[in-house]
Amino acid sequence: MKTTAAPSNAWEVRMRWGDRSLEAEVIDGRGRKSLSLGEGKDDDFVIGNGARLHFACVEAGLAVRFSTGVAGTGSLKGDAAVSLGQLIERGLVKESGDTFTLTLGAGDSLTLQVGAQTIEVRQARGRVTRLRLDVMATLALVAGLALLGLWVASTLMQMEPLDLIPRELKK
Numbered sequence: 001m002k003t004t005a006a007p008s009n010a011w012e013v014r015m016r017w018g019d020r021s022l023e024a025e026v027i028d029g030r031g032r033k034s035l036s037l038g039e040g041k042d043d044d045f046v047i048g049n050g051a052r053l054h055f056a057c058v059e060a061g062l063a064v065r066f067s068t069g070v071a072g073t074g075s076l077k078g079d080a081a082v083s084l085g086q087l088i089e090r091g092l093v094k095e096s097g098d099t100f101t102l103t104l105g106a107g108d109s110l111t112l113q114v115g116a117q118t119i120e121v122r123q124a125r126g127r128v129t130r131l132r133l134d135v136m137a138t139l140a141l142v143a144g145l146a147l148l149g150l151w152v153a154s155t156l157m158q159m160e161p162l163d164l165i166p167r168e169l170k171k
Contacts, residue, residue, distance in 0.1 A: 010124035011057070015047075027056075037051075038053065106123065
């Protein structure tokens with residue numbers, strides 16, 4: 001596996017239960033483009049209390065959509081963290097029924113609470129693991145394994161069975 005410097009549009013989503021780390025994902029539009037949290041069968045990770053969270057890479061940054069039942073704080077443009085309620089009052093979080101939407105940009109971060117779970121969202125720093133596939137090496141490996149299988153099959157077909165039971169015991 002190869003590691004590369006995290007691109008500027010990479011976002012890190014970390015999930016914790018108390019001080020225990022549960023999961024960490026990187027959303028960057030190249031590998032993973034979105035992440036869904038909730039209790040549905042199509043969700044990537046389970047969160048309780050009937051809450052739903054969806055993260056998706058957009059050109060402006062990271063679109064965050066969340067339902068009621070999600071609390072927390074947000075820090076926009078490096079400012080001090082304020083509650084989600086204050087961000088809604090300022091018009092930075094758009095409300096549509098029981099769904100709220102916020103787009104994070106450079107320098108923004110969120111700390112969300114769903115019951116005892118904490119979900120931290122921020123721009124990815126450091127290095128991101130990338131698996132690079134070498135097509136020619138993969139094809140050579142597959143061809144080699146196919147040839148090995150053919151060799152084993154042809155060898156087994158030409159073998160004569162061993163007769164380990166003496167003739168006098170067969171009667």
